[in-house]
Amino acid sequence: MSQPRPPTTASVPTGKAQESGPVEMVELHRRMTAHLFPAFSSEDERFLALALCGEAGELANIVKKRWRDGVDMTAEAREEIADIHVYLALIAKCFGLDEQGINDEVVRKLRKVMERHNL
Secondary structure (H helix, E strand, C coil): CCCCCCCCCCCCCCCCCCCCCCCCHHHHHHHHHHCCCCCCCCCCHHHHHHHHHHHHHHHHHHHHHHHHHCCCCHHHHHHHHHHHHHHHHHHHHHCCCCHHHHHHHHHHHHHHHHHHCCC
């Protein structure tokens, strides 16, 4: 069973006066997991890596069902991909990596593959 899905922005009740405006994904995840996994957090790369593997497994199961049964699993895939995105972003934060640096690395790697294949 997957964990609750935190949006990237939202108003989150805290038991205090209602907050409004954007709340960062990291803060939402911290709040969500604080009571579920008190020994872990949005900063424990071990927990995050295992959670990422679990979400990737759920996505693989959706792909299997779509392939095997020919059913539309678009909404379910969107949810699992969002979960994977959250965990990748949190793991990157553990390593001090930002989104732009990761995007630059993706472009560098794709160019390297293209050069290797003379594309």
